[in-house]
Amino acid sequence: MQVQVVDYTAKEAAEKFVKSLHETGFGVLINHPIKQGLVESIYQSWQAFFLSEEKHAFAFDPERQDGYFSTEISETAKGHSQKDIKEYYHVYPWGRIPAQLEAEILEYYRLTSELAAELLDWVEAHSPADVACKYSQALSLMIKDTPNTLLRILHYPPLTGSEEAGAVRAAAHEDINLLTILPAANEPGLQVQDQDGQWMDVPSDFGNLIINIGDMLQEASAGYFPSTSHRVINPTGKGSDKSRISLPLFLHPRSEVVLSENHTQASYLLERLRELGVKA
Template sequence: MQVQVVNYQAKNAPQLFVESLRETGFAVLVNHPIQKQLVQSIYDNWYHFFCTDEKHDFTFDPKKQDGYFSPDISETAKGATKKDLKEYYHVYPWGRIPAQLEEEILSYYKKASILAEELLTWVEENSSAEVAANYREPLAKMIQDTPNTLLRILHYPPIADDADPDAIRAAAHEDINLLTILPASNEPGLQVLNKSGEWLDVPCEFGYLVINTGDMLQEASNGYFPSTTHRVINPSGERVNKSRISLPLFLHPRSEVQLSERHTQNSYLLERLRELGVI
């Protein structure tokens, strides 16, 4: 099954959306509430920020995990040996944000979080009774008043002539959280690994909204919703000289939320961050 492009305003949107998540770990929404103009403005403004030295004034806090992460300390995907070719900034409403960017990015954070609650409700309402019995509390409630939901602004710079030939923009990985909400990037490259072991391009026209399941939803659903492996490949041709901006919102429950018998949100997150080498 291919990743489905679902009309958010269609009557059967919840069913089609959840079916695609179940089969591929991904779904794409069109005609959704997130405005393209807002996304484009964020892409433009944060690209300019990444091009300045001001970013170094916001170097990440190892304990709080907010702020700027340089390419030198960027993530190494689980099982990978090379760091990803990227830099990024972690936005939390309680964290440090450049003053000139704060109002706009927090407006997006709020809008996307409201949509996220609706999408989690879709997931729960379209889970079988057997699967839903695994949820320790309503999925949408898990993220209400959470301080943990993370908005990451990613900048994948142009591919340098001396870049490690074995490194890519984002090596194959799975997300840690419940769901990830991702406006289509300004450049292609996102791929998902299907059940046959083939890499497929995720539909990425500007204005699309890409949603994928993460490890925490897989854990909470006892494996029913797969946390699917995905990656961002390097561009070719003239695109090697272009930056790529990406804006994933990682939906994280409150720290004390019990995902399963073996894990709370906090215990699961710490386990994965250690694997990634960022703590």
């Protein structure tokens, strides 16, 4: 099992990329259309935001799930008892965004959403016929005009040594959505679990774009595309005093989209948010 690094501009890119998603739940793109300068600028401006007191004016709304989530109310991964060591901000185009950060982050949201639709077309084109027939509609149509796609700006603060025993930056988990689009973070730490239960570093050179399957696509494909466990481990040595910024885009269908005989997007999401302890 090996996560493949695929040149987005190569003739065989779609086939190789989807093969990696099927075999590992992950794929990595290089020479993709998301400009590194935009990503670096977002890292810098949101790092400053997380270090400011302004973030508290945007405390999250339990109903809308937008805004700022502090380390005190951070997620507890399914099956774990300690909260992750992170704070984060949920961006939706219809949600609250600090004025000085809005234009740039919404441009990133637009560009990555457009790329994600193309990648879903790749997935569908290279799904076996007996898998593709299970999709209730074209995968890229599932996200057309969706209000549900979530951009999360994550800040993993430097470690102080006073963290709860066993707590990590992001405990092993699977994502809820269809696909997750993630530019490599400004610090390493992302790992994926292989079929033998071993943890492997995801190729995370700065500039790489990391894509992984979420539970909703696993559900829609009847397991052909696996939602693979992954985690962000705590740094050691000098790396422990550095922040880590990450920008995952969680691609969600519209609420009414049928994923399987058991779930729509809305029913599946509600079930998982309750498991995470962020919704009653």
